[in-house]
Amino acid sequence: MPLKLLNNVIFQSIFLMSLLIVVGIFIPNWLVFVITKAIAYGLVGLGIITLMRGGLVSFGQGFVFGIGGYTAGLLGTQAGLTDAMLLLFISFLFTGFIGLIIAPLLARYRDIFFAMLSLAFSMVLYGILIKIDAIGGSDGFVLPESTYFGISPSPEYADYILYVVSILMTGVVSILLRYYYNSTPGLIALAVRENELRVEYLGSSAFNVTVLNFTIAAGLGGMGGALNGIALGHIDPEFTYWTTSGEFVFISILAGYLSVPAVFLAALFLELVRSFSGRYFPDTWQLILGVFLILSIIFIPSGIGSFFKQFFDKFKNK
Amino acid sequence: MSKNINLLKAEGINKCFGAVVAAKDINMTIQKGERVSLIGSNGAGKTTFMNMVTGYLKPDSGNIYLKNENITFLNPRTITQKGISRSFQIPQIFEPMSTWENILIALGTSQKNHSYFKNARSKENADYINEILSRFSLHEFAHRQVSELPGGVRKLLDIAMALVRKPDILLLDEPTSGVGAEEKYPLMDNIAKALSVENLTVIFVEHDMDIVQNYSERVIAFYQGEIIADGKCDKVLKDENVQEFVTGKTPKRAK
Amino acid sequence: MIDEILTIILDGAIYASWLFIVALGLTFVFGVLKILNIAHGGIYALGAYSTATLVPIFYSLGMPDQLVILTMLVSALAVAIVITPIMERGILRRFYGQDEVLIVLVTYAIYLVLEDVQKLIWGMNSLYVYEPRELLGALQFGSLYYVGYDLALIGLAIFCGLLLWLFLNKTKSGKIVLAVIHNPEISGCMGVNINKVYLAAFFVGAFLAALAGSFTAPLISVQVGISVAVVIESFAVVIIGGLGSIPGAVIGALIIGMARAACVHKLPEAEIFIMYFCMAGMLIFRPKGLFQGTQARKI
Structure with missing residues (x-):
């Protein structure tokens, strides 16, 4: 019985979420901020691995990241909507909707x-x-302070509250995604990755799978963008720049498509490298990133998620 | 209407690739329950015909009907959904997955109204997969990665996946090619056994005349895109043209 | 009115020439090695930096001014000689035959490394080498004045394109390269040393990138970040023209060069994204670019 419980996705997630929320109380504020940003980036990475399961890698997730960020930002400045949870949710829906519109255009292409x-x-x-x-051009603009259920937290707790909110919302999203991955359509996505022709000859549409995956990836990217904007308190066109998209691809390749938590771990790694090298070696952070990327492609081609999977598979077989 | 349903009907099919004639005025009707083999040398147009029936290629002219419905211009997916499944000369299976997972995916594609939140590895799916596995004697390979399996087993799995959907017609593209000589008969026996469960219509392309003789009632012979003989197995194999152009028993050829 | 059209055409042609030299290397490397090399932009920047370093040294030696062109060639060559073994032999060789998208990522990683290498070697300051640009004086077209050096770039682009095209189509070695492009396995079986061809092709690509950087250096301030735009712009060119196609690179560079020049003069707001617009449009209507046929899958 306890073993079975440990294998339960919901149990695992609740355990991880509570652990992070508790740990968040004791760690310094800068780390809370770094983890929040890692969650934002991880959400986008989660979108890319959803696509990767269907055999595609997007080099332009900055597109949805930016749309999500600007959606949250403009709702804040123009419509006066400052509730962080609502902003994240609306950005998720709206960017997903945009994704659904352009997906049929993109879904015809491969590689x-x-x-x-x-x-x-x-x-x-x-x-x-x-x-x-009107929206700040290349400088972007500042987002208003976030509120939660109409209450604006005092500045010293603001980071922590956003951290908790992002963990809760990401936890829910991750659980839903895990269910999708294990469902029949989720498995068909994996089959599309391997042999699209055969999937068509079995009577399923690779196109539909790709549209769905792209839409999910867009929604997640939008939510990540909104979270990143809210956490930074600022948004600018850099969100959509190709080097930003490159960082998302980095996360997904490092994580691999086999495990959901691995994506957030990879994102956290990226953010930690960024903040450490930003502090100590400001001129070499891209170099470090590049070297890590090459090493991870050479030595762990299936990503760190493959270790997670091996670990849990062993666990199951016992 | 006649009692015998024309399950599949091809009318005046023509197809050229540049100067090469791959199909020339092909007419054919196939009744429910028939076991038909298509024979002919390489390039005679058998595979092209199969690809047109399954929607991978479109004929230049002519029509193909499945149960009186025109399927000529449908795509492979829709044709599969309407009841024509196929296997491939080179098995098209999902290499990094296990046999079990391959069949699970085939099963998933055959189901309608998927739930996005229900685990695919459910009890009822597992039961059905086990049934398929035992029908094809694939049990011992269930949890092995298919890229490591021997050729005959891969072929069998490819056919099993096509059958999961319970099609009206099953097209087998050279089921014994690429399989060792001693493996051929056990493989065909296995296939025949698995297919005998339902009153399935089977059309297969085959080069081995012994297998053709043993496993099909009707034979259709192709030569340069045309049908040169169509009928009972013994009759077609004794046909002069067939012997000259297909089976090559009379050494009358120029070369 | 006529002046305006002439300006657009000349500006466009100059811009297209520069783009073409970069894209030529990119598309050639893709054609032979099947690698879409993001680090190409990094090599371009190295070419610019090395020129910005060597040319002042050249002037301090007091040699005849005309030889500065030679110095620029040498600096491009030096970059290609240093970078090719490291990148092709050292890193990329491990990934041949793997997924194209994965290899793009590897080159992205190399690009990131090169970015910081530039900072580490040359620091954050801008370097200027405007002297070579004064070498050829100015030319007058009606009421327009153009710097001779800028127009010479058009000649350089035509020269590079023709030379590579002639090499590929008229020489025996070139035909071997074409054979490798068509089918590396069979060429290998026929006794072609594939590794050597790959190395040579990568060298040519790297040299073209460095050459473009080297000859652009006098036109710009050489500083951190010059490679970023190049990557995307040359990508847009090869995507429009068709990956691996030299004529495609010509057309792609001309389309983007002209579109951009027209925007600068007529619709400055659109200047930044006109090329992405061209690229997206081409991908939507002709996904494999202008000069690439579709491949049917055999079943």
């Missing part, structure tokens, strides 16, 4: 062409955003 077309979309958005002065 490098999918990657490049998604990149083109993100760069078009970048080009537009830096030209619109």
Whole structure:
């Protein structure tokens, strides 16, 4: 019985979430902030691994990251909507909706062409955003302070509360995704990755699978963008730039598509490297990132998620 | 209407690839429950015909009907959903997965109204997969990665996956090619046994005439995109043209 | 009116030439090695930096001014000679035959490393080498003045393109390269040393990138971040023209060069994203680019 419980996705998630929430009380504020940002990036990475399960890698997730961020930001400044949870949720829905609209266009492409077309979309958005002065052009703009159920927290707790909210919302999303991955359509996505032709000849549509995965990835990316904007208190076109998209791909490759928690671990790794090298070696953070990326592709081609999977598979077989 | 339902009907099919004629005025009707083999040398148009029936290629002219419904311009997916499944000369299976998972995916694709939150490895799915596995004697390979399996087993799995959907017609593209000589008959026996459960219509492309003789009642012979003989197995195999152009028993060829 | 059109055409042609030299290397490397090299932009930047370093040294030696062109060539060559063994032999060779998208990621990683290498070697300051640009004086078209050096870039681009095209189509070694592009396995079986071809092709690609950087250095201030834009712009060119196609790179560079020049003069707001617009449009209507056929899958 206890073993069975340990294998239960919901149990695992609740355990992890409570652990993080408790740990958050004792760790310094900068680390709380770093983890929140890692969650934001991890959400986007989660979207990419959803696509990767279907055999695609997007080099343009900055597109949805930016849309999510700007959605949250504009709702805050223009409509006066400052509830963080509501902003995250609306950004998720709205960006997912945008994803659903452009997905049929992208879903016809594979491999490098999918990657490049998604990149083109993100760069078009970048080009537009830096030209619109009404929303700050290339400087972006500042987001209003977030509220939670109408209450604005005092500044010293604001980071921690956002941290808790992001853990809770991400936890729910991760659980739902795990269910999707294990469902029949989720398995068919894996089959599309391996042999699209056969999937068609078995009577399922690879196109529909890709549209669905892209829509999910868009929604997650939007939510990540909104969270990142709220955490930073600021949003600018850099969100959509291709180097930002590159960081998301880094996270997903490092994590691999086999495990959900691995994505957040990879994102946390990225954020820690970023903040450490930003502090101690400001000129070499890209170098460190690049070296890590090459090493991880060489030595752990299936990502750190493969270790997680091996661990749990062993556990199950006992 | 006649009592015998024309399950599959091809009318005046033509198809060219540049100057190469792959199908020339092909007419054929196939009744429910028939075991038909298509024979012909390489390039005679058997596989092209199969690819047109399954929607991978579109004929230049002519129509194909399944149960009186025109399926000529449908895509492979829709044709599969309407009841024509196929296997492949080179098995198209999901390499990094196990036999069990391959069949699970085939089963998943055959089900309607998927739930996105229900685990695919459910009890009822497992029961059905086990049934398929035992029908094809694949049990011992259930949890092995398919990329490591021997050729004959891969072929069998490929066919098993096509059958999961319970099609009206099953097309087998060279079920014994790429399989060692001693493995061929056990494989065909296995296939025949698995297919005998339902009154399935089977069309298969085959080069081995002994297998054709043993496992099919009707034979259709192709030569340069045309049907040169169609009928009972013995009759077709004794046909002069067939012997000259297909089975090559009379050494009359120029080369 | 006529002046305006002429300006757009000349500006566009100059811009296209520069783009073409970069994209030529990119598309050639893709054609042979099947690698879409993001680090190409990094090599470009190294070319610019090495010129910005070597040219002042050249002037301090007091040699005849015309030889500065030679110095620029040497600096591009030096970059290619240093970078090729490290990148091709050292890193990329491990990934041949693997998923194209994965290899793009590897080159992205190398790009990141090169970015910081530039900072570590040359620091954050801008370098200027405007002297070579004065070498060829100015030319007058009606009421327009153009710097001779800028127009010479058009010649350089045509020269590079023609040379590579002639090499591939008219020489025996070139035909071997074409054979490798078409089918590396069979070429290998026929006795072609694939590794050597890959190395040479990568060298040519790297040299073209460095050359473009080297000859652009006098036009810009050489500083951190010059490679970022190059990556995306040259990508757009090869995507529009078709990956691996030299004529495609010509057309792609011309489309983007002209579109951009037209935007600068007529619709400055659109300048930044016009090329992404071209690229997205091309991908939507002709996903494999102008000069690439579709491949049917055999079953």
